[in-house]
Amino acid sequence: MPRYAQLVMGPAGSGKSTYCSTLIQHAEAINRSIQVVNLDPAAEHFNYPVMADIRELIQVDDVMEDDSLRFGPNGGLVFCMEYFASNFDWLEENLGHVEDDYILFDCPGQIELYTHLPVMKQLVEQLQQWEFRVCGVFLVDSQFMVESFKFISGVMAALSAMVSLEIPQVNIMTKMDLLSPKSKKEIEKYLDPDMYSMMEDSSSTLRSKKFRKLTKAICGLIDDYSMVRFLPFDRTDDEGINIVLQHIDFSIQYGEDLEFKEPKEDDEEPGNENYDEYFQDRVDS
Ligand SMILES: Nc1nc2c(ncn2[C@@H]2O[C@H](COP(=O)(O)OP(=O)(O)OP(=O)(O)O)[C@@H](O)[C@H]2O)c(=O)[nH]1
């Protein structure tokens, strides 16, 4: 039987730890077993029970205080993650060999871990060897996504994580509860965006003649990958959390081996009923 994992990634402060604790509470409420592993060696606060904590293996503070290493916070973190990558047996010991388990990995926020360092890719390969089906969950703070040029840079970060990890990836816009109704309306166009029409954006940053070709090439690249859908995540909305979880489960085929569901007669799109719920307005309009 396969095992299931979500690699919860995203820039610093994007809401990774909050996402994990929200999902744990949600799982409890719907009677599902989901566990979390903290992979952030610099983590100070998180309010979920952990099945394993990287800080038991190595802590950033210890690395920074070491006189022979003399790292700052970011170098220290990279050192910790490389140490972790050469000690995966620690993780194996903590995870055990439970079939069919479902684990969230709360990762650190340093973006270079997902773009050009090999550590996360090594982790993915190791998990796959342990029969995990891994889904990348890339979180971006919705507060920073309400303008086109910020959105494009957020998408590029998500895209480079996807390309370097080579696993299914679900992108999520967090902190939707903090947006004003006006911003909420504004952000809808970013959930399933049309990159070319975004270039017509009124902001001078995107319309600058000097960079027009580059902007067009970037928008084209994003469009080609057609992976730029974002799911909204509002930690106060159970229905929305459920939809996010269904998307991720779908991408790692969670539940397929568990039970067979008879399609309901009134289902027009069996098994896919929630899939496009958020984008339905756009599809219809
Ligand atoms: N209102 C609201 N606040 C949120 C939400 N998600 C995160 N926050 C807040 O944003 C801050 C950062 O959230 P974290 O969950 O610690 O973010 P993180 O990505 O784990 O941060 P690092 O581990 O430091 O990279 C905290 O103060 C959270 O309370 C959300 O959905 N809604």
Ligand SMILES: [Mg+2]
């Ligand atoms: Mg965190």
